[in-house]
Amino acid sequence: MTNQYGSSARLDRIEAIVESLARSAQAITNDHEERIQTLEDVVSRLTRIEEGQNALLGSIDENQPTILRRLMAIENKVDTLIERAR
Secondary structure: OHHHHHHHHHHHHHHHHHHHHHHHHHHHHHHHHHHHHHHHHHHHHHHHHHHHHHHHHHHHHHHHHHHHHHHHHHHHHHHHHHHHHO
16 A cells, blocks of 8 residues: 555645646747737837838928928029129
């Protein structure tokens, strides 16, 4: 009987260890899934930021000729006023 009881106790310990390992593995898996989700969220946010930057740069490129024309017109007026003052 002692041998059978000893085997039963040993089996109980093994089952407890296996259950503990299974819980640990599940916790690691959950943590891994959360980290993957966080990384996916970060990539998504970075993608939106990049798209916004590209749109802003495109807008600047579109407006640049207009701004340059206006600056040149101002420069020409200033030059004209300076010439008149001489």
